Amino acid sequence: QESHAVGKRPHNPTDLVEEGDLLLTLNIFYPVIFQKHKDHKPYQTVLVLGSQKLTELRDSISCVSDLQIGGEFSSQPDQAPEHISKDLYKSAFFYFEGIFYNDKRYPECRDLSRTIIEWSESHDRGYGNLQSVKMEDYTFNDLSLKIGFPYVFCHQGNCEHIIIITDIRLVHHDDCLDRNLYPLLVKKHWLCTRKCFVCKMYTARWVTNKDSLAPEDPCFFCDVCFRMLHYDAEGNKLGEFLAYPYVDPGIFN
């Protein structure tokens, strides 16, 4: 995997990756959004240092579900809320080898794994003793891991990503040795962006349902076309429709 950061050295010597540190290669799969991806799930490849905390990886994972804006805004299109889901729903966990590592850095964080643990303990389901600990207390060096075995990252309550570790090795002279650049994204699947139905040029930012003015349901619009079609010069709502802010998965391309 070609990396743009190959051989990079930090400006600050304290940011130098130590000799003997481990380099893990992780494939983080996107949750299935499109049916066409069912058989060949797109993934991104990330390099992470053994000495890094799990929370550092968690913060680096970019998923479109974090950017969702909840709510129907046909009556007040200018007032889409400031907060995206990432800010509202901060809970997340990793699951490795029978242990759930829950993000507990913020007061809003909840233990998402509790439901699973309770379910597992309610009957003898053969899953052994599942535990729940704090994500921020552990580094990758602390974990027991299997290479090639699927693990899980869960956030936003039900957005699940499979994580597979494909390689673990000692860090090498030719690697990027700037700590600040890790976790390092080396490979990313490019997703097709959904374009506005009207202009077919810009990425869709709105989606409408039950739209009397639209030819299909759901129908996607860019911001400009959306407003031009659905509102008059004074900003009054024309026709009947429901409108939701839309974040395209390809936004991270």
Add this chain to the structure above:
Amino acid sequence: SAVPGLQADCEELLGAFQQADTVRFERFAELWRERRFHTIFYGRIRALERNKLTKKTLELAQQYFLPPYTFQIRVGALYLLYGLYSTQLCQPKQKIRIALKDWPEIQRFQQDLIDSQHYDAAYIFRTLRLARAFHFTAMPKLLNYRTKKKIQENEFKEEFKDPSNRVNTLITNDVLEELMNIHDHYQKMKCVISADKSQPDKALSLIKDDFVVTLKDITLEHQEWQQNRMKLFQNAKETDEKSNKKEEGTMLESEGSERANALARIKYRSYSAVVEASKSRRHRQVKLESSESGTSCGKSPSRSKKNSRRPQPARRRDSLQ
């Protein structure tokens, strides 16, 4: 997905080195240069493919560096790795993977080299280490999770293929010769312990005397049959494709399926005659279901009982009514 020809080339070079019966690097270098082995990396121009090719080449060569290969092969593999690592076209260079579990063995190997005064090999290894040619990894092979988009099946023309003859691969000429020898020896042994030294006792006659000859004849017969079949197949292809193929079809079918055909014909004859139900039961005409049709599959059991394949004689149901 293997690189075509890579293994063959590497094994040829290592084989030649083994033949040379030496572990001197200069001999290996001669063999390498004779073959212009560095050109193994040519042909992949794009960086991504070049990386993949180089990785696979190093991965393949690395396998010969470890047990259970002989000492000479392992030294050859070391030289091969050195050659491949040095002549690769990737920048930065692709590394040689050494798994944690293999490292102690390699250290032992290095010590062996020094102890046996194979200083050229030891020097080569040291050079690789100083060049930072190794990645020290948890697992020997790098995992690749790309599912193959297309499984490449090379479709060769049927005529190009050597007809696979399992009988001949089992009963080879060598096997037959060996059997013959054993058989003769056996006969001789029987004579030695018999009363009449010129022939074995009748009591010892436990197998057919000509069994090896018979075996040979059977395999020859099989081979001829197969060749005839191939010829028929080829002839059929050459004739007009549009013509009715039924006749040729039956010729081509193997003898095993002749029986199946005969059975099918009998069935067809017996089931094509459907007994017509009497007038009083004309709403219950027996329907002929063909076993070839796919429609009978997946029907609910109750329906299939009704449309029974067997022609049913008009049964006396009056008593039930």
